[in-house]
Amino acid sequence: MKWIFSVDRNWHIGLNEDLLVRIPEDLERFKEMTMGQILLMGRKTFVSLKEGEPLPGRTHVVLTKNKDFYAPGIYIVHSKEEALACVDKLLQEQKREVFLIGGESVARLFMDETQEAYITHVEESFEADTCLPNLLKEGFFLAGKSPLYQGDYDYYFAHYKRKDGGMDRTWDLTKIFPDDEAFLEEFESVKEDAKKIGEYEGRLLESSSLLLEALKVRENISRRFEKLWTYGHLHHDSDTRISRYQNYQAQLRGASAKLSALAAYFEPELLGASWESIQALMEEKPELGDYEQLLKNLFRQKEHILSQKEEELLASLGEVMAAPSTIFSYLDNADFRFPLVKNEKGEEIELTQGNYILFMESQDRQVRKDAYEALYSVYKAHKNTLAATLYSHIKAQAIEAKMRNFPSARAAQLHGNSIPEEVYDSLITSVHDSLPAMGKYLDLRKKYLGLEELHFYDIYAPLVKEIDYKVSYDEAGEIIKKALLPLGEDYVKVVDQALKDRWIDVDERPGKRSGAYSSGCYDSAPYMLLNYQDNVSNLFTLIHEMGHSLHSYQSAKTQPYIYANYGIFLAEIASTFNEALLNDYLLKKEEDPKKRLYLINHYLETFKGTLFRQTMFAEFEKEIYARVEAGEGLSSEDFSRIYAELNHKYFCEKVVVDENISHEWSRIPHFYYNFYVYQYATGLSAATSFAKRVLDKEEGALEGYLGFLASGSSDFPVDVLLKAGLDMGSPQPVKEALEIFSSLVDEFEKLLELQ
Template structure:
């Protein structure tokens, strides 16, 4: 764990970010926590300053960060060779009995659909009215004037209604959990940030939120309750030894809840602006979870293969690989600014080898399952409830096959990206009206 520990100390303790001026001209200290807030600011100067300042700070440690990452990669290679695996990727995927073809197919299918991201970037550029689009424009909201407030009691009811396609038994258990003390709801002094679900056999799950009445907070509630219900069903139907679930499956249940909630909200949206906001929310989920995480997975694969082949990779080589991937994934509409080439230095998941691809496969499986549930009804719901109840009684690939999604085939990812295509087309049509 030494490379990871050193990386954590550098990025969490040693890196000090300068201050930048906010939209009102006030000096505000930049931090990783504030970075996304700055990147969502409507003032382009603020976004550019935050972007250049953050990566300028990482640039000062680029050689140390490269050495940390390469030490981690060499550790992965040593462990795989000591256990007689052909590659480090084969070693780490075998832990969950995942065929390497799953990894390859994910990258291949996403490559096939990268032109959709290029199209989305063109839409973003036109909607924002920019002559050119930069990496610091990615998080800027396309839809203006939307500030939907959802009090927690209303959010509980909306989430429950949104889960109606999963049947009355699921909805009742979900509602009972939301009303039954499973959730620590508000922000409090000394309370950790973010949102989490902890499921400890045999008791009820525990969900931590920091709820602030936003639409995103309601999606977070649906997401975390998806994790909670996964644990609840597994605990009911499996002995302790099989009651957990691997990360390959963990994000399926949570993301499926978000998909169903989004479908419900889009269907009941009565005005164009709200509908556009929801469609863009979905597109951003795809961009961030399928395309971006697959790009990370491809970066991991490339650097491990190069080092396994005897190459030495320093900061410049890592940045060149990362730059080329950004160009390929974002396309000609995006100006791939030089500072983003160092983003590999701020991704902690690269110290969890061959892990991030599971975010993309999990999201794709969730979208595919949600489409089956909405179109087939009861048969798909029965398969899905059995999936939630299976825990670790089978390998993840087999559990998903039983639910109706075969991740050894490229079709689930392809189906999910067709949903992305249709969502993008609907947003394009609405913006043209």
């Protein structure tokens, strides 16, 4: 439960059953935050609403001792217990937030149930007859506040959380900036200091000292802006509905484009010189040696860097080029609302991105089918918009690649990490060769489920029925620490720090971004966003994101800022490695045959989802980009036809490819990340090889892997892995992973026969 109130300096809230002051921006914020939610209030507060009518678009629960009180369109309760029961029933019907909006006696009555409060502080003292307790004296802490807004009355917005109210399940962003005011102050400072970048234009090569100075100024601005971006986007993703953070995101995107434009001369000016002259400057100024890998990588891209004017133009178009991705994100995370779906008990539950997989794992086939059809009904209803959005994104990437003298957008993307295109194509070929093993697995699934036809709403159905294998978040934290012990006590200590120091935003909430990710910057913790559900799948998600975060942590701890980040080719290795260790740990300790079968099935699903499915995504990207670059226009029907054909191929004609799954392309956010997904597959292959060596305690394996985690981008990705003992230039790691999948299918078949 959350409070939402306006108070004066003394925490006064009203006089004569009315508000003390009406500030338009505060009223708009109230409407924005409470729309679609449940409002709990006393009778006097309800009567004080406009014309004594319910507020549009919200559910009202009114607490009163007056047994004769009646008003249409609201829920009337007569005790605290009755109010809580009513609210609980409403939440079971549809997952929403509960806001307590007045008055004083009701607020105090539900103090123990209140976990958060959104308070508008008006910097005035008014005559009043009702007030709230000062939350800072009632076990709450200030989680964040806005700047002071000036007008007829000065005011600011504050967000309070209970100290013992699950704060350990939200991330602590005050460690980045204490509040929005500090964020905005630094934002203005960075924009002002960024002007210094322009002072070096035309002078970079005058002397080694000046070049070093310019590189350090640019690095400083980049590092500080990255911190701003992290604060802004994490707050935004905590609740995508809050307009303030939407505005900060827009401002940051605009500032990013301007910063890129300010520094647009940098690369062209440096590339105007020869590599030999740059080497001479480094010999003259040894401190420039810190930038050698950065400069070497720049000169590798010399033929793809445009003139200064062209770079400035492209930089100024940054927001426009990113618009399709931004539009998709808002549609998918903030605007789309999914239908109510009945669960196994016949209860109607609002379908969300977070609970969709739970419906897909239901043992009730009708529940699975209903959820599947409900989800895709939303995407099909917006198919033309989503097709236009994806097509525009592809077109933008293709145009920029052509401008930069690349033969294709794929070549441009892979060039950034010095990955040969043959690696991409070899992956697809290797997976094609192993499709018979996938076909065998799907046949086993159909047989064991007792189905005549396997549909896509069946492919996540549990093969082990009547098994209680729930894992709470607290249990998950303890499990992953034990599973990761092969990496050493120092590694596990950092995992414990992540769990205790609030690096993780755990629970699903209305407005919160869906999915899971790891994100941070050099000067922040490597935060993790989850939408945790109490099951084994989410246990694996937690350890997966922990792998990303500790990779970032070790790189930042070891490397200077300019080499702390790592290319996406490396990014999925640490996360998938952690999953391999977790699977090994669980299988070694688990004796229950049904749970062992469940775990092996889960591991097979990991291969299916990561190696086969992501490769299918990669082939889809390859196909649609090739068509757009050949001059074709792609409609929703074109996207769906291509996607359906690939599903027929990768699922070996074993699963019914219906209209719904043909639209799956429209809900995959990674298609806006530009040839990203293939690296999930190569990452699994590398991780499988690394994990086997570490678990087998091969000489030098642990040191090599930990060295990889600490390498950042100090060398090109393929070379980083070579130093750690893994050759991704050969198809061998992919083939090894596929051989493991095939052997797991055989073991799975034997276990099924014993059931």
